[in-house]
Structure formats: structure tokens, C-alpha cells
Amino acid sequence: MLLPGILTVILLAELVASSDGNFTFNGFSGANLTLNGLAAITSEGLLRLTNDTQQVIGHAFYPFQLPFGKPPSFSTTFVFAIKPSFPHTSGHGIAFALSPSTELRGSLPSQHLGLFTDTSSARDHIVAVELDTVKNVEFKDINNNHVGIDVNGLVSVNSTPAAYFDTKEGVVKELQLISGEPMQVWVDYSGEDMRFDVAVAPLSESKPKTPLVSSRINLSSVISDKMYVGFSSSTGAATGSHYILGWSFSLDGDAPPLDLTVLPRLPGSPKKKSVVLAISLPVAAVLLLVVATVIVVVFLRRRRKLAELLEDWEHEFGPHRFHYKDLYRATKGFDDETLLGAGGFGRVYRGVLSKSKIEIAVKKISHESRQGMREFISEIVSMGRLRHRNLVQLLGYCRRRGELLLVYDYMANGSLDRFLFDGNQPPLNWSQRFHIIKGVAAGLLYLHEGWEQVVIHRDIKAGNVLLDSELNGKLGDFGLARLYDHGTNSQTTHIVGTLGYLAPELSRTGKATTHTDVYAFGAFLLEVASGKRPLQLDAPGLVDFVLECWKMSTILEARDPKLGDEYAAKEMELVLQLGLLCSHPDPMARPSMKQVVQILEGDASLPTVSADGMISCLSARQYDESFDHLVLSYPSSSAATHVLRSSPFFSGTR
Template identity: 55%
Template sequence: MDASTRALLLLTILFSIHFCLAQDENQFIYNGFHGANLHLDGVAKIHPNGLLQLTNISRQQMGHAFYKIPVSFNTSSSSSIPFPSFSTNFVFAMVPELPDTGGNGIAFTISPFMAFEHAVPSQYLGLFNISTNGLPTNHVLAIELDTIQNPEFEDIDNNHVGIDVNSLKSVQSATATYFPTEEGKNIRLKLLNGDPMQLWIDYDAAHKILNVTIAPVRSTKPNRPLLSTPIDLSQVLLENMYIGLSAATGAFSSDHYVLGWSFNRTGPAQSLETSKLPLLPPHKKSSQKPSNIIIISPIAAIFVLIMVIGAVYFRRRKKYEELREDWETEYGPQRFSYKNLYIATKGFKGTELLGAGGFGKVYRGTLPTSDVQVAVKRVSHDSKQGMKEFVAEIASMRRLRHRNLVQLLGYCRRKGELLLVYDYMPSGSLDKFLFSNEKPTLSWFHRFQVLKGVASALLYLHEEWEQVVLHRDVKASNVLLDADLNGRLGDFGLARLYDHGTCLQTTHVVGTVGYLAPELTKTGKATTRTDVFAFGAFMLEVACGKRPIVLQGLPEDLILVDMVMECWRSGAILDASDPKLEGNYSAEEMELVLKLGLLCSQSIPAMRPNMRQVMQYLDGSASLPEIQADRIVCTSAFTGSNDYEASDLVISFSSSFGKCSAPSLSSNESILHKGR
């Protein structure tokens, strides 16, 4: 063996020893992830340049990257070794699918396992699901970088860092900011800016303090942490745990990247070498500046070419011509091009039709620029009257963020029609599961979860958003199910927004027969209580598998609320349950839903609970008061009337601006529309 061969062999041995020492159970460092000892699942992958990508811009996806060697924390009471301190830091970047719109986030995680088969994406960040979230048996610590504000987890905003113990409801959180030592003041960071940032997590076991610090990648570690939380992790973590990173997307998505990662269980983690970190893929540019190259051609050829291009241009322009006005410039991000929607829906081809009704047709589409699936609703409009205000409300409702709302993405206007673009729900509408043979019978478990989800969405609309939003058309056909059969309230075509504390005044009664509160036909005034009435009808619809008004059948079965009330009075309220469930339901939950549905359907608005109370009853955090059946008066706005061929009713009223008095009903303005 010559000298050069021996030297090479020695270097190989030294490198192997160093590599093994750097990747034991106590510490490791990855400046890029070539050869990293990681377990990947979901959509996570490592790029050829060593960049770790946890998620791409596909929606409702999750990805995990966990260090394969378990870390021993020696938490057993018999161990003589005290619970250890640990330190970790990693560089990450979140590149949103659309500017300022991405989700859902990244979480550093310490978990008893690496497999998350039962976890779901979206707001659960690939760690839990609705039934496991919050269980003390999870033994999970997570530091979340969250870009979606979820009211059910009491998130402070859509740009925060949080410390999570067994739940996505953080024990402490703060808006993403850092404190550079040289400036002495905190500076806000935008997690979704697409630039690399660094996160440090340090646990001091002696003082039982967990510190979390964040800063731009080129900054030194600030002396002051963003979060400093007293916590005894020996009561949370088990003896052998896995450390890793999880990320998820939801209705909106982001590319979630990790450029480097360092961990040490016995002391401070080694600093990452930023110069050695892999580069992010280049940002996609929406347009390119035209080249300045001048091509000299014969005059005749130029003339012919101009004529041909001009003819093609004007023909294509006519095909995709849109209606744009100066006032719409401020709604630029909400405006979709008609050309993209035309391509997405294959020219609004019949094979892409999802549904049709009196208010328009809905088509499935795939946006050509991002491969994102959407639902496009075409609504006729022949007048400019109120269009500016309507588009302003669309722009406002686009900011609504809740896991149980179908996301309104934007709009387009062309000639005599308005196109509304929504998030696509692959499982379709709830009424297909309840009333159609196209879908299998929906289990009681999923029905109850849908009811809780829609109730949570209405609570958000009524009380938790910046304005009061009246949906005004709550019913099974407007509740859509995602791939996991979670219910999402959609179709905001009739919704109206008001400032909190103001008089809720409307000039039209709109809604669907069977869901309309009786006071609407008298006053024409929609309130949050009229939404509650519709939700009560919806609850009975889901529990009984029948529509609020049945146009065929025995007289006693025509009005659903009367049928349920009669079962209650006879002491057999469970007889009203959907026969297709074949008794496979929780009797306690079924009775709660039926009685609560009747409580919401009371004729006197003040006697109905608000949505916060409804949510508390469904969650079990409050008990339904003891009520006698004969104390409840439920009268539909159309009880006793069975001669309606249409399911949707629109009754116009004279305007009464600036007042809270009820507008007067004009009988010749009553219009019936066929089902939506």
C-alpha cells in the first residue's frame, strides 16, 4: 500500500469517526441534508443540493423528517441521572403559494414515535387529529411556526411562534419578532416572506425554563428570547423520544423548507455554517421584461406579421374579454383572470359541472398557473347597481379564515356574469350524503363532527371576526365536505357584513323555505338569531335524514320540526332519528342534537340560544337546560304550506336606510327561484 493510498484510507476513517460522533443519540449537525440519518414520510423529500423540503404547494398535505436514533431523556423515577437540558436550532423558509397567502406551518417536535398515520394536515400541522388533540397521553412537545389563525386553538394571529404541549392550543405564543442586541428593540418578522430564518430552542432543566428565539438567517442569535416559559418537561416527555420536524398545508399552501439543523442533548447545539447551507429554488416570476433585441426584417414581412398577430390578438382578447373598472384596482389580489378560469374549467365544459341552481352553475377547475383545484361559480348580473359594494364585500370575505369555512379565493367579472372562485371540496355537498343514493350513508360520528364544525364556523362569523357576518342560507346543500369528511360552510352569495354593535338592517329577505325564521317575513330584518334558526333546522335535517319541509308523504310528516316535537311529546324522541343509521349512534348525542335543534327553532328569537351557547352544548362544556316539550313553540315561516315547487325564496322589501325599523312588504315583489 503506497503512501497516498494510506493517507486516503486514514482520511476516510477519520471522516467516518467524525460522522458517527456527530450523529450519535446526543448530538448531530446538518449543514444541508446529504447523507442525513432521517426518516421521511408524507411529501417530505431531500433535493439533490441537500435541501430538505417538508411540503410542497399541494393542499391538505403533510410531511415529516425525524432523526432515526431515539434520544434518551431518562425521565423514569428510578433513574439516578437527572432530566437533561437540550438545545437545537434550524434554518427554515416558508415560500407561500400566493403572495401573503400560505399555510399552515412548521413544528419542531419531540414525540414518542416517528409515524403519524392518524394525524391530519391543515391546522393540526401533521401531529394530531380532532380526537387526539389535547390528550395528556400524547407526550408531545412542539414549537410551532404558524401562519394561519385558528380560533379553535385561540391563536393570537396568523404569524406567530407557539409552545405546544400535547395540543395545538399553545401554552404560550407570541407574534414572530426578534430582538437584535445592537438595536435594543424588537423587529417584526414575516414568516411567509420566503426568506430563510433561524429558530433556536433551549431547555434549561435545572431551572425548568424553555426559551425560543428567532431571527433572520444572517443575524447572530439575539440575547433576548421571543418566548421564555417555565415548564417541567420531565412531566411531559418519556424516557426515549424522537426529535423531528413536521409541516402541513391546508386550504392554502406553502413550500416548507429546512436548510440546516443542529441538536445537542448535553449542551449548546453547534452553530450552523450559513455559507454551507443549500440554496432555495429560485422564486417564480410572474412576468419577464421583453427583450431589447431588435430584429430587422423586410417591410412586407413585418406588415403581414403585424396583421396576423393583430387578428389573433383581437380574437383572443374578445374571447377572454373581462369587465374592469378603475375602482377595482385596489382588489387586484382578489381578481382572477377570465382566461385562467376558462382554461381551468376546460371552457366551462359540462363534464366539469358540479351543480346548478337558481343562483348559478358551479364548475370544478384546476388553475393552470399553480395546479390548484378550485370551484368556480358563475352568477348572472345584468346591472352595475351595487356591484362596487358587492365586490368590496367579496374582498372582505376573502379574509375570513376558519377551518370549517369554504375559502372564498376571489372573483372575476365578464360581460353579464360574475365568477366567484372557491376552494374545491372533493367529497361534495352534505345533502348528497343525506338524501342521495350517489353517496354512502354518513356515519353518526361524522355527522356530529360536521354539526360541531358548522357551529364553530357560525360562531366565528357572528362573534369572532372583525365584523359580524350573517350567512343567511345555512342548509345541508351549502355544507361541503373535504377529503376527510370535515364539514365546511360555503356559498356566501347571500352573506352580509356589519360592524359589531351596529343595527343589522337588510332590504331583502333571502334564504330557503324551511330554514327561514318566522320573523323574517314580518320584519325583513336578518339577525344572528335568524342564522341560529336556520342552524336549528339544519341540525334536525342531519339527525333525521329529512328535509325541513317534505312535499310528499303523510300530513304529520310534512313539517320536520312538528314531527320531531311530536316524538318528544310522546316520550320517544329518538324515534325521529334517521332510519338509515340503523341505531348506530350515541343516544346521548342524538337526543342532544334533536332537542337543541328544536330549541334553536323556537318562534320567539330571544328564546333561541346564540351560537356560542350552541357550541358549548355540542362540546359538552355546558349542559342543555331541562326543558319541557310543551314549553317550546316552534312555528316555521311556512308551516302548513305545501304547495311550493321551489325550495328557495327571495322576498324584496322597500329600503329603509339609516333606520332599524322594519321595511314594508311589497306583495308584487315576491319571487320564487328553483333550488340552488
């Protein structure tokens, strides 16, 4: 007779498989699965796809290809749970997927869910049901808590906010996918009537009679004769653990029901109360009271030191607000050994959040005036929702006394200008520079046209381009940025930025626009290609220098001497001429960022502009004396030394 403990193990590892593609896992102890990335089977029998590590992927597939018929049909059910590292903020979700391979080469983490690349197409033959917990505008997500059907891409064929029909109360109730509670999913596809149904419910509910998501889709050309089935998940800047507790699948009829009574417990789930616990609990309560009294005394003493400014209106910003004490601990009390850079804007510190182990950069800005602070914080929080691989993620903020602290993702290689102008850094080769240029252009295009509002950066320069560990360029420092709705005009009239990158029309209008951003991007292009700053002591301006080289048919002589002869001549000439075009004194003559990206990617030709024509336009431009007075009196440009010596990490001023 088998012991009860052995019976439990056998039940947890139960696998019923047959050649026609039917199987059941009531827990995964001893299960034979193909695991990739961070996916693992825990000692409790849980299938864990990810943990609290940033920017990772987890794959788990049934190890054998299954023979799908023509037309293809299948049914599956599984129990999942997403436990975020922090309440209300999680890594990206889970996807159940059909794939021709268990090795999804080139698949990306974050919003790509570990399933797709940037160039996914119909050739991929991937069908997925996404349980998505982050809203990505680029994939037309409806919200940050939805269920969707994906075919060869992450723009869902159909999606609906996560919910279920409560049979007891007779109402539809919302489900929070990142609640940490286990939930069951049912997926059914009938090839004969091309019906794709998905339903979700808590474990206490049976399978809903009406599916949550339902579509008519012909998958005959997408699902191959033999396919793998399994799960994929990923994390981004925010993290969380993604679990599968049980799973069954069938190619013939409904998937077998799971035995919910033997599924493994999630970490932190309550155990049954014991007699020992019942006796020791009162004693522990008394001890806790004593300890709590001591803690309160210590806490009150430390509270004055770590006091922060918090007003009622800030509660609406929720998870975007960081506690000062967490930032204080992350930066070792803002110790000088964690200092990354300093300037007129304030100081920037490197830190590691103690709970999540996420590396951050904390920028401290003075805010003595409270006027307009609510609007400024609102815009900062709004920009914290920007999601693009070429933007430094703005995670949130904190206020304390006379300081505003902005919290960013930490970039391992610091700012681009260190590699361009710091003799102690190894110079970047041309391939690296061109890759960074295209990345920054893509990020700026997203700000101007790809998000729900138009975002004007207002301080584009090499000092505000950060490099990650793989030298990918990311546009950072949104402390000066402003946003407005598509189709409306910017209301910004306060001129900010850095001398050498400010468009001439600012002297007339005082308004930052997408055209003024393009002007600054033109200065950035010339800066990266030539290795020179837009303005230098005792030297002509960079635009004039490059124009003179172009007029003499020696434009390649404007390149950075540190490159030597190791560069692509056509790309160098393209970047220099495009930089001049973006620096055109007439804002209407400058290309849009969409045109800039098309030109850099080779999808469009550079407009025909002669050197003489550009020189004629530049010689005819008229600067107002008021503009000269303004830039010379502005803190970030009052001294040439400040222009020439920007921060090694974040720079810019308010």
C-alpha cells in the same frame, strides 16, 4: 488524494454525532433521519418537509432518542426556507420540535402544523418553536408572520412578529418567512434559569445578541429524560415547499456553527455565470424579442375574450382576487362537462388551477348593479379569512362584465341534500348524519362566536352543507352571509334565504340575526333526521309533523324511513327535539349555537319543553300578511318546485 467532487459530497453529508447528543448536518445527502409523511431528502441534499400538495404533513426527526438531563438544557441552530406556490400565499409554517415519539399519531395538517391533534394536552410532552405563516384566531395568533414558543399546544406561550436587528443600519427589520429566501434560526434553552430564547436572521447576518422571543418557562415536567428532536410542517388549502438546508444540535453548550458555504442550493437559486452564458445571452435576447412580439399580438387578440372588470379600489384585496383567465382555463372555458349545478343563483363549475393543481368550485353570480359592490366584495374577502374545519374555504373572487365569480374549495361528495333526497345516491346511515350535524353546529358556532366578527350565514340548509371525500360536513355558500362586530346589532334589512328556513320574526324586523340562523339550523336538524324538506307539496309543514309525532309519544316515527331500525334512538330523539326547540317562534326561547353544541356533545342537557307547550306557542304565533306576500314574491320561494329542487352542489340566491 480525493477528488474535489467527492470532498463536496462528504462535506454536504457531514454528520458529527456522539452519545451525549451533539450532531451537525451541513446538508443532508446520505443523512440518517426518520422521515414521515411527505418528508424526503432531495438529490441536492435538501431536507424537504412538504411540497405543493394540499392538506399534508411532513416529519423529520434525528433517529435516536437524546438523553436530556434534569434540569434539561439544549441548543440548536438550523437554516430553513419556505417557497410558496403563489406569492404572498403559503401553506402553514415549520416547527422545530422536541417529542417523546417520532410517530405523532392523530396529528393534523393545516393550522395544526402536523404536531398536534384537536385534543392535545400536557400528556403529549411536546415543546416546539413555530415559524407560523397563517393567522389562526382559534390559536390566538398575532399575525400571519410570527415566531412563537409552543408547549403542548398551538396557543403560544410567547410570540413576536418575525424580524431581526440589522447591525449595519442599526434598525429592526421585518422578515417575511414565506419570501423563499434561506434564513437561520437559533434556539437556546437553559433549564437552570428556565430561559427560552429564539432568534432569526438572514444568512448574511450573524446570530443576534438580543433574542427575538424570550420567556422564562419551567420545562422540567414537559421534557422527558429521553426525547426525539426534529421538524414538522404542513399545508392546508394553500401550499408551498418547506426546506431545511442545515442543522446542528447540542445538549452541552452552544450548538456547533453551520458551514454556510457548503449548504445545498434551493431550487431556482441562481448559479454562477459562465462564459457560454455570457456569449449566448445577447443572441437569446434577440430571439426573445422576436418571440415576445408574436406573443404580444396573440395576447392582445385573446385579451378581449378574457377581459375582466378591475377597478382601483380592488387592488387592496390582493391575493383574494383571481384572474379570469386562470378560472377560464381551470374550468375548460366553463364547459358544460365541468358544470356541477345550476339554478336561480347562477351556475357552479368544477375546475383545477393549472399551476397549483388545486381543485376548486367556481360560482358565477350576476351583478348587473354596481351599487354596493365594493362593500359586498369587501365582506366576501373578509369571510375568505375564516378558518374552520367545518366551513368550506372561500378562496376569493373575480369580476368580469356582468358576472361575479366566487371561488371555493371543491368538495368531492357535493351537497348533503343529494344524499337525503336523490334516489340515485346511497342513503347516509345515522352515524354519518349525526357526525355531519355536529360538524355543521361547530362551524356555525365559529361563525357566531369564534371569529373576530359575528358572521350571520342567512341560508343554512342541507343544500348548502357540502361533504368532503370522508363525508365530513362543511357549511358553504357565503354569498348571502353578512358580518358585524361583536356587541353591535346587525344592520341587514334585506330578507334573503329559502322558504321553510326563514324565522317568523323576519316579518316584523326584517333583520337577520344569530337567532334567525338558529331557526334555520333547527329546520336543518329536522331535515336531516326525517329525510323530509321543511315544506312539501300537499303535506303539513315539517315542524307540525314532528310536533304531532311528539304529542302522540311516537316522535321516533318522524325519522327517515330509509334508516329502518339502524339508528341510535336517544340521539335521534335528541336531534328531533333540539330541532323543534331551535324552531321556536320566540327567538329568545331558542338556544344559542354554543348551547346547541354542548347539547349535541352531551355536555349539557336539553331544556325541558313539553310537546303541548310547543304546540301552544306555535298555534299562538301570528304571521303578518306582509311576510306572506314577501316570501311568495321572493325569487327563491316563488314556486314550490324551486324549494323542492335545490342544486346538487351550491344553492341559494341573492
